[in-house]
Amino acid sequence: MSEQQETLVQDQAVAGRDDISASRAFFDQRSRECLISGAIILPLICAIVAFSLLTNIAGRELLMLGCINIIAAVGLGLFSGTSGILSLGHVSFFGIGAYVTVWFTLPPALKSFLLADMPAFVREAEWSLPLALPVAILVCLVIGAISGLVIMRLRDTSAVIASFGLIIIAYLVFVGAKVLTNGKQSLYAIPTEYATWPVIVSSLAVALGAAFFLKSTKAARHLEATRDEEQASRSIGIEPQINIFLFWTASAGLVGLAGGLYAHVVGVISPNGFYLEKTFALVVMIILGGYRSISGCAIGAIVITFAEKVFRNTEEYLGSFAGTETIFGFEFPLVFGLTAISFSILILIVLYLRPEGLLGYRELAVLLFKGGGSSAVQSGQLATPGYKVDIRRSLETSGLSKTFGGLSALSDVSLRVDAGEIVGLIGPNGAGKTTFINVLTGNLFASSGTILVGGQEATSWSAVRLARNGLGRTYQNIRLFTSLTVLENVICAVTVKSPALSRARAQKRAREWLALLNLEDKAAVLASNLAYGDQRWLEIARALALEPDFLLLDEPAAGMNSSETEELKTLLSRIVRDFGVGVLLVEHDLKMVMQLCNRIYVLNKGELIADGQPAEISTNADVIEAYVGEEGDEEHYLGE
Amino acid sequence: MAEFIQYLVAVLNLGAIYALLALGLVVVFGQLGFLNFAHGDLMTLFGYALFFMIGWHTPFWLAVLLAIIFAGLCAVAMERIAFRPLRGRSPMTLLITSFAISGALHVIFQVGISPRSKPIPIPEFLSGYITIGDVFVSRAQIFTVVVAFASLILLRLFLAHSRLGISLRASAADFDVARVVGIQANRVIALAFFLSGALAGVAALLWISQRGAVFPALGLTPMIKALIAAIIGGLANPKGALYGGFLLGALEATLLFLLPDNLVVFRDAAVLLLLIIFLVFRPNGIIASNPEPMR
Numbered sequence: 015m016s017e018q019q020e021t022l023v024q025d026q027a028v029a030g031r032d033d034i035s036a037s038r039a040f041f042d043q044r045s046r047e048c049l050i051s052g053a054i055i056l057p058l059i060c061a062i063v064a065f066s067l068l069t070n071i072a073g074r075e076l077l078m079l080g081c082i083n084i085i086a087a088v089g090l091g092l093f094s095g096t097s098g099i100l101s102l103g104h105v106s107f108f109g110i111g112a113y114v115t116v117w118f119t120l121p122p123a124l125k126s127f128l129l130a131d132m133p134a135f136v137r138e139a140e141w142s143l144p145l146a147l148p149v150a151i152l153v154c155l156v157i158g159a160i161s162g163l164v165i166m167r168l169r170d171t172s173a174v175i176a177s178f179g180l181i182i183i184a185y186l187v188f189v190g191a192k193v194l195t196n197g198k199q200s201l202y203a204i205p206t207e208y209a210t211w212p213v214i215v216s217s218l219a220v221a222l223g224a225a226f227f228l229k230s231t232k233a234a235r236h237l238e239a240t241r242d243e244e245q246a247s248r249s250i251g252i253e254p255q256i257n258i259f260l261f262w263t264a265s266a267g268l269v270g271l272a273g274g275l276y277a278h279v280v281g282v283i284s285p286n287g288f289y290l291e292k293t294f295a296l297v298v299m300i301i302l303g304g305y306r307s308i309s310g311c312a313i314g315a316i317v318i319t320f321a322e323k324v325f326r327n328t329e330e331y332l333g334s335f336a337g338t339e340t341i342f343g344f345e346f347p348l349v350f351g352l353t354a355i356s357f358s359i360l361i362l363i364v365l366y367l368r369p370e371g372l373l374g375y376r377e378l379a380v381l382l383f384k385g386g387g388s389s390a391v392q393s394g395q396l397a398t399p400g401y402k403v404d405i406r407r408s409l410e411t412s413g414l415s416k417t418f419g420g421l422s423a424l425s426d427v428s429l430r431v432d433a434g435e436i437v438g439l440i441g442p443n444g445a446g447k448t449t450f451i452n453v454l455t456g457n458l459f460a461s462s463g464t465i466l467v468g469g470q471e472a473t474s475w476s477a478v479r480l481a482r483n484g485l486g487r488t489y490q491n492i493r494l495f496t497s498l499t500v501l502e503n504v505i506c507a508v509t510v511k512s513p514a515l516s517r518a519r520a521q522k523r524a525r526e527w528l529a530l531l532n533l534e535d536k537a538a539v540l541a542s543n544l545a546y547g548d549q550r551w552l553e554i555a556r557a558l559a560l561e562p563d564f565l566l567l568d569e570p571a572a573g574m575n576s577s578e579t580e581e582l583k584t585l586l587s588r589i590v591r592d593f594g595v596g597v598l599l600v601e602h603d604l605k606m607v608m609q610l611c612n613r614i615y616v617l618n619k620g621e622l623i624a625d626g627q628p629a630e631i632s633t634n635a636d637v638i639e640a641y642v643g644e645e646g647d648e649e650h651y652l653g654e
Numbered sequence: 655m656a657e658f659i660q661y662l663v664a665v666l667n668l669g670a671i672y673a674l675l676a677l678g679l680v681v682v683f684g685q686l687g688f689l690n691f692a693h694g695d696l697m698t699l700f701g702y703a704l705f706f707m708i709g710w711h712t713p714f715w716l717a718v719l720l721a722i723i724f725a726g727l728c729a730v731a732m733e734r735i736a737f738r739p740l741r742g743r744s745p746m747t748l749l750i751t752s753f754a755i756s757g758a759l760h761v762i763f764q765v766g767i768s769p770r771s772k773p774i775p776i777p778e779f780l781s782g783y784i785t786i787g788d789v790f791v792s793r794a795q796i797f798t799v800v801v802a803f804a805s806l807i808l809l810r811l812f813l814a815h816s817r818l819g820i821s822l823r824a825s826a827a828d829f830d831v832a833r834v835v836g837i838q839a840n841r842v843i844a845l846a847f848f849l850s851g852a853l854a855g856v857a858a859l860l861w862i863s864q865r866g867a868v869f870p871a872l873g874l875t876p877m878i879k880a881l882i883a884a885i886i887g888g889l890a891n892p893k894g895a896l897y898g899g900f901l902l903g904a905l906e907a908t909l910l911f912l913l914p915d916n917l918v919v920f921r922d923a924a925v926l927l928l929l930i931i932f933l934v935f936r937p938n939g940i941i942a943s944n945p946e947p948m949r
Contacts, residue, residue: 171689174749176885179929182923294754361754
């Protein structure tokens with residue numbers, strides 16, 4: 015049997031065993047964590063509610079508000095935690111949800127008094143709450159989608175400020191649209207009898223279910239990858255905007271649901287209830303719990319609901335002394351804002367002392383049941399059917415130039431890499447090697463020249479499109495998704511390459527890639543906790559999991575010791591042999607380049623000064639001149 | 655023609671105030687990479703300082719000067735107490751911190767001073783109108799334009815020629831390199847906050863001179879607009895703040911003139927909406943903070 019046939023048989027054996035384990039576990043690690051966390055939290059909340067009701071620790075209204083806060087916090091956390099953009103604007107959806115439901119549930123007689131000028135078909139409606147809630151959610155989804163078109167283009171500070179602009183706009187509209195909201199005056203006599211426990215609890219179940227479901231999807235994983243390292247996420251073909259849009263919109267719907275319920279628990283709503291104080295309350299909930307985890311948001315909401323009650327009671331208690339008692343000769347002041355200032359201080363304390371919140375960004379299931387899943391993959395086994403690069407594929411640049419301002423970083427670089435060969439790109443420091451890779455992989459615009467991928471003009475393709483069309487890369491300064499595990503880093507790429515793959519199978523394939531690079535025993539480690547050498551391996555694993563036609567490696571051996579360098583050489587030869595990948599190797603270790611590469615290009619000061627077989631390069635006078643001229647007092651290896 | 659001149663004055667007037675505010679935000683952003691949400695509260699702090707000093711019979715101009723310095727010192731104190739312990743954390747953390755500080759200050763103003771407006775007596779010469787030909791222009795508006803442009807020129811001279819100003823710019827351009835060449839981080843950051851507070855104070859003076867009162871949420875509306883103006887201008891460059899501020903001023907003045915009376919309540923909402931929509935087309939601002947956008 016030839017080696018390939020042998021591998022094939024083993025593949026089938028592995029695949030057969032996998033079928034059994036796949037039927038046992040449809041879920042990947044992430045979905046299992048989400049499912050278990052949800053299955054713990056929902057009963058836990060119900061138990062707290064039932065216990066409090068039976069023992070009369072807390073009133074019905076407070077408990078209902080607690081559940082509503084959980085829905086709102088989970089909704090906000092779903093977006094903010096996954097995207098890393100802490101939204102200050104979600105209370106606007108809370109308000110919209112409240113107003114829209116009330117339009118339909120308020121008795122028509124009252125509406126013709128309070129909101130006489132509203133459209134007749136709404137004015138005459140008298141729906142029950144479960145009927146009105148879906149409408150409110152729908153409206154919030156639509157408005158969320160419209161605002162999402164803006165938010166998805168913004169990052170970091172800009173996104174936060176824009177979301178804050180949204181809450182101000184919403185407030186001004188609530189106040190200004192008297193016809194629909196009764197302006198600054200409140201809408202009152204909202205039928206609170208609609209807010210029954212079945213409605214509240216089933217809403218809570220729906221919200222938690224939706225949030226945990228979305229958190230378990232590959233979209234969530236991709237968005238987290240973007241949050242950690244946007245450039246790298248684009249380089250494995252993840253389109254950031256669609257995921258931001260999706261999570262923003264979904265979270266708008268969830269917060270809208272909370273708003274609709276809220277109106278029917280408190281019975282009176284006015285614009286001031288949907289403004290800064292509420293925003294503070296929501297932000298403190300998710301910060302306190304640890305906003306990257308859905309469980310954290312829920313627990314933060316529970317804690318803050320009770321804390322708020324205590325603060326308010328204290329305020330009232332102190333308020334009863336106002337104007338009647340004196341302390342140290344001063345009249346006791348009317349105390350208010352105790353709640354608001356406590357929230358502010360609480361946010362500061364959490365940010366100073368424990369920025370990752372009570373749950374440390376982890377889901378409940380992870381905290382309760384430590385330990386990763388089983389590893390069913392034999393070392394070095396790969397079952398990646400059909401990953402064989404067409405031998406005719408080529409990657410080509412012609413006349414590629416790049417200028418920064420007036421400075422020319424690359425000029426007229428023409429280079430070609432065919433499938434199945436290793437091509438070296440060397441040159442002294444500052445020669446433009448990294449710039450070349452960045453232009454080639456779509457991280458920088460080319461100033462002139464063309465890029466051809468498989469003969470197709472690709473000069474203006476985005477990094478995402480290039481990645482999806484067969485370009486994988488690593489970075490000189492490592493860019494991993496630091497808050498994801500080693501396994502998840504690779505799954506991100508697997509799910510871009512094979513979106514139809516089931517969750518369990520995608521995870522299994524990722525494990526196989528890890529096994530190939532001897533990382534499988536570190537699968538459950540956070541990428542940020544990896545040793546430096548392993549981080550390089552993981553970058554290569556992630557790029558390979560994209561099953562690229564061409565792999566562009568930017569100084570992969572930097573920081574590796576000699577035995578790791580040897581392993582790297584073996585690996586590169588193997589992936590070229592097994593998959594037919596074309597490799598472009600940028601490397602300072604000239605010995606390695608000379609040994610591995612079929613052909614070598616030499617860059618100096620942005621220009622190609624030589625290309626050819628290793629033997630030709632090592633004797634080329636220009637090349638020696640370039641190296642010696644630049645770093646004359648260093649010893650250089652230029653072949654045997 | 656008369657209307658046009660009034661419109662022009664309104665643009666310059668609003669634009670100058672927003673530009674001063676946005677500049678204050680950008681000066682701090684240049685050092686620490688975050689937008690300070692409590693910037694508006696520095697305006698309010700200026701207002702209360704002015705209110706109390708006038709209450710103690712301080713001459714108006716002395717009170718203004720002291721209040722501007724007070725606002726600057728408050729900003730420095732804010733950095734020392736709240737932001738320095740968080741040095742090195744993500745901009746998002748600093749942003750949320752400043753959001754929390756702003757919330758706390760609101761409550762302190764409400765409880766410690768008063769939830770209601772406090773009147774500030776405006777000197778005689780700032781009230782009333784002057785006529786240029788047949789055009790009436792309010793003196794406060796002219797005062798605003800003059801003071802704002804004088805401040806901008808002063809700031810420009812300071813940044814371009816003084817040793818401190820140059821170290822500030824160097825540090826904004828490259829924080830690490832600036833430290834290597836011996837610029838002390840803490841001093842430069844304190845300076846940036848002082849400037850930002852003083853700029854907020856000047857802006858507050860102009861804002862209050864047209865409204866004659868101070869209240870706890872005084873800074874909120876101008877600040878949120880200035881925040882967006884700063885982003886629209888581009889956070890990397892103080893020039894961006896100027897562009898953003900004046901663009902915002904032009905937008906607001908235009909809406910003020912165009913919107914029929916019954917829709918004027920929506921003016922601020924419309925302004926914010928337009929600003930945010932603008933960001934869709936230029937997410938990195940007029941002067942892009944990242945000259946090499948991703949492909």
